[in-house]
Structures are given as C-alpha cells and as structure tokens.
Amino acid sequence: MDLDPLMLSRIQFAFTISFHILFPSFTVGLACWIALLEGLWVGTGKWIYRSLSEFWTKIFALSFGLGVVSGIVMSYQFGTNWSRWSDTVGNVLGPLIQYEVVTAFFLEAAFLGILLFGRDRVPRGIHLMAACLVALGTVLSSFWILSANSWMHTPAGFEIRDGRYFVTDWWRVVFNPSFPYRLAHMLTAMFLTTSFVVAGISAWYLLKHKHHEHARLGLGMALGMVTLLAPLQIVIGDLHGLNTLEHQPAKIAAMEGSWEGGPRAPLILFAIPDPATESNRWEIGIDGLSSLILTHDLNGSVPGLKQFPPDERPDPRLIFWTFRLMVGIGLLMLAVAVVHLVLRLRGRLYSAPWFHRILVGCMPAGFVAILAGWFTTEVGRQPWVVYGHLRTADAVTPSLTGEAALASLLTFVVAYTIIYGAGTFYLIRLLGIGPADRPPLPDPLAPYGAPEGVQWIKRPMAAADEHGRAVIEPGE
Known part of the structure; x- marks a missing residue:
C-alpha cells in the first residue's frame, strides 16, 4: 500500500x-x-x-x-x-x-x-x-x-x-481582510469556552454540596458572561460569514452544501453531500433562507460548488457537518443564556438542580464548537494553503x-x-x-x-x- x-x-x-x-x-x-x-x-x-x-x-x-x-x-x-x-x-x-x-x-x-x-x-x-x-x-x-x-x-x-x-x-x-472578523470571533469563542467550564464546575460543586460560596460566585459570574457573549457571538459569526462569502465563496458553498447556487437558495438542514455526483442525498432544506442569511435578501444570489473548477473546490462532506455542529452549539449557548436570565429573575438560579446538571453536561461545548469551527475554516480553505496562490500539495516537504x-x-x-x-x-x-x-x-x-x-x-x-x-x- x-x-x-x-x-x-x-x-x-x-x-x-x-x-x-x-x-x-x-x-x-x-x-x-x-x-x-x-x-x-x-x-x-x-x-x-x-x-x-x-x-x-x-x-x-x-x-x-x-x-x-x-x-x-x-x-x-x-x-x-x-x-x-x-x-x-x-x-x-x-x-x-x-x-x-x-x-x-x-x-x-x-x-x-x-x-x-x-x-x-x-x-x-x-x-x-x-x-x-x-x-x-x-x-x-x-x-x-x-x-x-x-x-x-x-x-x-x-x-x-x-x-x-x-x-x-x-x-x-x-x-x-479576514483578520478583524476572525480575531473577534475566536476571542469571543475563547471567553465562552472558559465561561462554560467555570459554570459547569461551579454547578457540579453545588450538586455535590461543596464549596457553596465559591460555587455561587463562580456560577453567577460565568453565566453573566455567557449571557453577554452568546448573542454577540451570533452577530459576529454573521459578519464573519459575510466576509468569507466575499473572499472565499467556494468555502461558503461547501459549508452550505450548495452545488447549484443562484438566487433564492435553500438553507439545507440535512443532507449527505456526494462529490462524485455533484449533488446531495437525503436533502432537507428551507427555501430561500440561505440567500436571506448570506445576502440579507430572500432573492439574493449565493455561490454553488459547480461554479468552481473541480480541482479548486473544498470537499463538503466534512465541513458541511462541522459547520452545523458549530452553529448548533452556538444556539445551545444562547438557550442557556435565556434560561439563566429567567432563573436569575425568579431567584432560583442557585436552587435548580436540573439546570446545574445541564451546565455540567455543557462544559465541553465550547471546546467542541472551536474544533468544529477550526476544521470548517481550515478544510474549507483546501486545496490552498495560501488561498488562491499556493496549493497545499506544493507546500509539503519534497523528500518526505x-x-x-x-x-x-x-x-x-x-x-x-x-x-x-x-x-x-x-x-x-x-x-x-x-x-x-x-x-x-x-x-x-x-x-x-x-x-x-x-x-x-x-x-x-x-x-x-x-x-x-x-x-x-x-x-x-
């Protein structure tokens, strides 16, 4: 072999x-x-x-x-x-x-x-x-x-x-051109990751009836940061996506699982991309929503993978799912922020074991989201190591x-x-x-x-x- x-x-x-x-x-x-x-x-x-x-x-x-x-x-x-x-x-x-x-x-x-x-x-x-x-x-x-x-x-x-x-x-x-958006997106993701770890550990101490004062303080401060940053991250992510659409349209097409592109493109919720047939299997989508998200216009035109030469397309089979995993975790973080606000206003933040168990389960969420986003970014750049200039195949050590x-x-x-x-x-x-x-x-x-x-x-x-x-x- x-x-x-x-x-x-x-x-x-x-x-x-x-x-x-x-x-x-x-x-x-x-x-x-x-x-x-x-x-x-x-x-x-x-x-x-x-x-x-x-x-x-x-x-x-x-x-x-x-x-x-x-x-x-x-x-x-x-x-x-x-x-x-x-x-x-x-x-x-x-x-x-x-x-x-x-x-x-x-x-x-x-x-x-x-x-x-x-x-x-x-x-x-x-x-x-x-x-x-x-x-x-x-x-x-x-x-x-x-x-x-x-x-x-x-x-x-x-x-x-x-x-x-x-x-x-x-x-x-x-x-x-992409640096300000990527820096803001990554730093916000880092702070969210830390906040969920601190919140999860604090919730675990409350469940175990240990270090009660420390747990209350850590839980309150961490969830306050989550509530501030989770909705902000969605806005930053949208701006980052628009920047990527401008400079790396092939990556956007692969992330969206879009082969044809064009106006009123559907937001594909589930599919199995098949590069061999240049199509999706088992596709489930919402008509026009991809155009609305990417162009802020229901009839806006978005790129499709068929618009690019086959040797210049990123493989959508991985990044189609890593992108959705990242977005799904972002929405989960937003849901945690909303529940936190409700419990805090009702004075039950520190006496809701069911919510504390959810927070313990969410501790790895930030790490998973960052890895998913990183794979989406790096695999979506292929086949280039310097986008549009140096191919990855030309960057490896010749004698290796x-x-x-x-x-x-x-x-x-x-x-x-x-x-x-x-x-x-x-x-x-x-x-x-x-x-x-x-x-x-x-x-x-x-x-x-x-x-x-x-x-x-x-x-x-x-x-x-x-x-x-x-x-x-x-x-x-």
Missing part, C-alpha cells in the same frame, strides 16, 4: 493543532478572569476572591504548560513536513510568529512566576499587575497567531519574486516519504496519549479538590500580615516547669 506523505502530513498537523488549540481556547479567557478576581480581591479585600483566584490559577498553570508543549511540537512540523511552505512564505509569516514570541510569550513567561509564586511575597498591587500582564500576553498571542493564519486565508500586502513572498505593506499583512510521515504521526499519537492523559488526570484531581473554603492560619513571618478576614487570637502563655516544658492544667 502506497502511503501519501501529503495526506499523512495533513492528518498529523490536524492532530497536533487540535490538541494545541484546546489549551489557548481555555487559558485566554481564564487568565482574564483571574485578573478580574485579583482586581476584586485588591479592591474589596474579600477573601473569597483571593481563594477563587488561587484555585483557578493552579488550573491555568497546568493548562498553560500543556499548551506550550503542544505549541512547540507543532512548530517543528513547519520544517519537517512543510519545508516548501516555510521557504516560500517565511518572509511574511516568520516575523509574525516571531512577534508572538517576543511580545506575548515572553510577557506571559516573565510575569507568570510572580502570579504563581509571588502571593504574599510582593505587594497586592504588583501581584495584580502580574495577573493583568499575563492576561494581556494571552490576548496578544491570539492576535499574532490569528493574524498569521488569517493571512493565509486572505493574503494581502505582498509580492512574489522568484517564487518567494515578500512584504510590501506590513499593515495590510497584519490587518488582512510516506513511511517517515506515518512514523512521526504514530509517535505523536503515543506521546500525546501519555502526556495529556497524565495532565488530564491531574487536572481532574485539582478540580475535585476545589478551592480553599477557609483562610489559612496567619503566618507571623509573612511580610504583609494575616490574610483578610483572619484575626489574631490572644491567649495567655502557659506556665512552664524547670525544664521549660508547658504545664497543662487538667481540663485545658
């Missing part, structure tokens, strides 16, 4: 990036929430904010470390599996990735130590600053990575000389054999299973332990005194005998 190095390299990259994207999807929002909790602790002095921040900082540290490992491994593939791509577009994308390291990763690494180990060793204001700078670093990292990825979808500000890409306008490279690609893929599968299996196990243990319900005993050597809410208890010194041992009277 002949092993295709191109397909195996694509599978390997999809495997590693799917693992990697899970961690930033969680830690970006979590870092910002920790910074908010630290600000509330400094501003109010209430112990519960500090306790909750300490707990989620442990979760953040573990997730951040796992994300760094997967990111480093992923970057090596640029040279091993995709050397043609690296050589061709390195002048454009190399600096963007380097900017992420210099401005974001270094910022996170520099202040993460203060966030983790500076508690009670530096003034509260400095600790708060460290939390804010770590959060800023995670957002900056998303900025640069999404800028680089968006450029491959909507390349701009470059020229090609001797088969290589050179920058003519850095502003157009960084702020390429199928056997070598398969060996590296299997190695990654085994290594990731061990590393991330252990990481997940420890993460579940941390979540099971939960936050500290009581302030620790005051340390007389602590430079900033006892924690908020802890008071010294003055007791008379016990008498001692001639050997200096305490004399305890009966009954004491």
Whole structure:
C-alpha cells in the first residue's frame, strides 16, 4: 500500500493543532478572569476572591504548560513536513510568529512566576499587575497567531519574486481582510469556552454540596458572561460569514452544501453531500433562507460548488457537518443564556438542580464548537494553503516519504496519549479538590500580615516547669 506523505502530513498537523488549540481556547479567557478576581480581591479585600483566584490559577498553570508543549511540537512540523511552505512564505509569516514570541510569550513567561509564586511575597498591587500582564500576553498571542493564519486565508500586502513572498505593506499583512472578523470571533469563542467550564464546575460543586460560596460566585459570574457573549457571538459569526462569502465563496458553498447556487437558495438542514455526483442525498432544506442569511435578501444570489473548477473546490462532506455542529452549539449557548436570565429573575438560579446538571453536561461545548469551527475554516480553505496562490500539495516537504510521515504521526499519537492523559488526570484531581473554603492560619513571618478576614487570637502563655516544658492544667 502506497502511503501519501501529503495526506499523512495533513492528518498529523490536524492532530497536533487540535490538541494545541484546546489549551489557548481555555487559558485566554481564564487568565482574564483571574485578573478580574485579583482586581476584586485588591479592591474589596474579600477573601473569597483571593481563594477563587488561587484555585483557578493552579488550573491555568497546568493548562498553560500543556499548551506550550503542544505549541512547540507543532512548530517543528513547519520544517519537517512543510519545508516548501516555510521557504516560500517565511518572509511574511516568520516575523509574525516571531512577534508572538517576543511580545506575548515572553510577557506571559516573565510575569507568570510572580502570579504563581509571588502571593504574599510582593505587594497586592504588583501581584495584580502580574495577573493583568499575563492576561494581556494571552490576548496578544491570539492576535499574532490569528493574524498569521488569517493571512493565509486572505493574503494581502505582498509580492512574489522568484517564487518567494515578500512584504510590501506590513499593515495590510497584519490587518488582512479576514483578520478583524476572525480575531473577534475566536476571542469571543475563547471567553465562552472558559465561561462554560467555570459554570459547569461551579454547578457540579453545588450538586455535590461543596464549596457553596465559591460555587455561587463562580456560577453567577460565568453565566453573566455567557449571557453577554452568546448573542454577540451570533452577530459576529454573521459578519464573519459575510466576509468569507466575499473572499472565499467556494468555502461558503461547501459549508452550505450548495452545488447549484443562484438566487433564492435553500438553507439545507440535512443532507449527505456526494462529490462524485455533484449533488446531495437525503436533502432537507428551507427555501430561500440561505440567500436571506448570506445576502440579507430572500432573492439574493449565493455561490454553488459547480461554479468552481473541480480541482479548486473544498470537499463538503466534512465541513458541511462541522459547520452545523458549530452553529448548533452556538444556539445551545444562547438557550442557556435565556434560561439563566429567567432563573436569575425568579431567584432560583442557585436552587435548580436540573439546570446545574445541564451546565455540567455543557462544559465541553465550547471546546467542541472551536474544533468544529477550526476544521470548517481550515478544510474549507483546501486545496490552498495560501488561498488562491499556493496549493497545499506544493507546500509539503519534497523528500518526505510516506513511511517517515506515518512514523512521526504514530509517535505523536503515543506521546500525546501519555502526556495529556497524565495532565488530564491531574487536572481532574485539582478540580475535585476545589478551592480553599477557609483562610489559612496567619503566618507571623509573612511580610504583609494575616490574610483578610483572619484575626489574631490572644491567649495567655502557659506556665512552664524547670525544664521549660508547658504545664497543662487538667481540663485545658
């Protein structure tokens, strides 16, 4: 059997990036929430904010470390599996990735130590600053990575000389046509993902009658963020879709499962796309709704896959379903937001076990939606790695054999299973332990005194005998 190095390299990259994207999807929002909790602790002095921040900082540290490992491994593939791509577009994308390291990763690494180990060793204001700078670093990292990825979808500000890409306008490279929409869409998805994890863990504590005060606080804050962002994400997604329609119409046609296109196109709810016959089997649709969504006109014209050469079409069989999965989860999030508002207004938010069970079940929803959206975006770009300019088949390493690609893929599968299996196990243990319900005993050597809410208890010194041992009277 002949092993295709191109397909195996694509599978390997999809495997590693799917693992990697899970961690930033969680830690970006979590870092910002920790910074908010630290600000509330400094501003109010209430112990519960500090306790909750300490707990989620442990979760953040573990997730951040796992994300760094997967990111480093992923970057090596640029040279091993995709050397043609690296050589061709390195002048454009190399600096963007380097900017992420210099401005974001270094910022996170520099202040993460203060966030983790500076508690009670530096003034509260400095600790708060460290939390804010770590959060800023995670957002900056998303900025640069999404800028680089968006450029491959909507390349701009470059020229090609001797088969290589050179920058003519850095502003157009960084702020390429799809970047603002993709950045807003992805950051909102990250905050929603974190919110559902925090809400689910808090609901689980309420169901188990553990850490009640922390759970109420975490549940209320997380669901408040969901209620704010879930409808906003639908609006951003619509704008992102219109931008994709303008710059990548073939992707839109594949996402919609539309072969013919044209005016008054139906919104296909269910179908099995068949590229061999250029048609859909078992199709169920709503007449005109696709035109209304994509063009905001019931009679608007939308693209069809038959309008593009067969060798320039993305395969609709996967992205037709991943797109619907992403949209379905978005609607689920909106439904959770509505139910939350109703329960909060009725004063039953913290005493509705059925809703808490739903929230526990929804914890993975954000991760699944991000993976589904990422597959839709990346598979929908095919057969291009730089849309309209560089084909994926021309980006793979020429000397790479199928056997070598398969060996590296299997190695990654085994290594990731061990590393991330252990990481997940420890993460579940941390979540099971939960936050500290009581302030620790005051340390007389602590430079900033006892924690908020802890008071010294003055007791008379016990008498001692001639050997200096305490004399305890009966009954004491």
